[in-house]
Amino acid sequence: MNPNWAEENLQTIRALMERSALYRRALAPIMFLAGVLGITAAAIGLLLQLNSYLAFLALWFSTAMLAVVGALLIARRQALKDKEVFWSPPTRRVTQALLPPLLTGMFFGVFPAYLHAPFEAAFFIALAWILFYGFALHAAGFFMPRGIRLFGWLFIASACLLICAYAAEWIDLDNKAHWVMGFFFGVLHLAYGAYLFLTEKKNPVA
């Protein structure tokens, strides 16, 4: 038997197993958490009228940090429950895929703050974040189920459509950055979480 053939087959099996393990690792609660945090942040921004670029940045950066920490904690808890390694090769691969677009998005968010950008700029940054988040999901989707890639495409396509609609003056979204963020990072995550929850199979018992 050709050892390369055997090695390739084993690698394929391992990759498929790891991808499956990631899927089982509670994507639904992570999406729910992100959704609830997104809607809460949007509500805070609107109710407290955080209408300055710095306040917008601080609110949404804190929300993103909370979402990341919460997602890691949920994934870790699930891994411990299933007696699996948390920081496994697939988790590392997904993290590596997510990082470049997310860090670029972060840079695009911080940069206008140095230029003392007005609150109007927040809408464009929200669009950039939606776009980069879509890129991140799409990249991570290569190591996860296809649904994540489609979810990423939804963000990318929506951001492109909003940019076109704004440029063509079909919509007026000035000063509506919190609404846009709340919809994309809150409502869409909640909807995807609900979809996963309803379609996910429970862990089988022998």
Add this chain to the structure above:
Amino acid sequence: MSMLAATPELSFTELRDALAMTDGNLTTHIKALQQEGYVAVSKSFQNNRPLTTCSLTAAGRKAFTEYINLLEKIVRQNKPK
């Protein structure tokens, strides 16, 4: 086992077609794996037709992972230098 390890569950028909096995042959294999606690079988109805689905249990996943680890070790040891 590798097919079940890659997906949450598979129907009996999907397994049978993918493995090109007869119903009786596959049933024997699944029963053996079920007795060892590696595979869980559930029966339900879909469009008024019985549907048998198979999935890997936690014990089955663990055992299969160990088996893959062992195979990888053997392949590494026999790899031409």
